[in-house]
Amino acid sequence: MAADEKTYQAKTGQAKDRIKEVAGRTVGNDRLTAEGRAGQARGDARQAKQKIKDTLTD
Template sequence: MSTVCHGFLGVIVVSGDEKTQSKVEQAKGKVKETAGRTVGNERLEAEGRAEQAKGDARQAKEKIKDVFKH
């Protein structure tokens, strides 16, 4: 089940599925980083990199869980 929310950078999908959530975080982070770089906002750029890292960590966690499922 997914919920659609409207946020600062457009539509955000909030999902219970961790793999989907990691992809959403990575994509949202990339948008923030690019927007920050485009307008010269270092804080937004840093937030984007941090959000991408959070998505990467969530994705790594899911991959580890998948290894132990099989």
């Protein structure tokens, strides 16, 4: 997988998880809200990892 593709996947994952969080908040579902927040954190970590990897390989 190319670096750009991994970055794209991280960003789309973050967007999906943001939607999950907002939907959970809207309907009052704490579990869905927590899943959305956790997913966003995973996406942030993936994105940071990819940035570090890109910096080290340049």
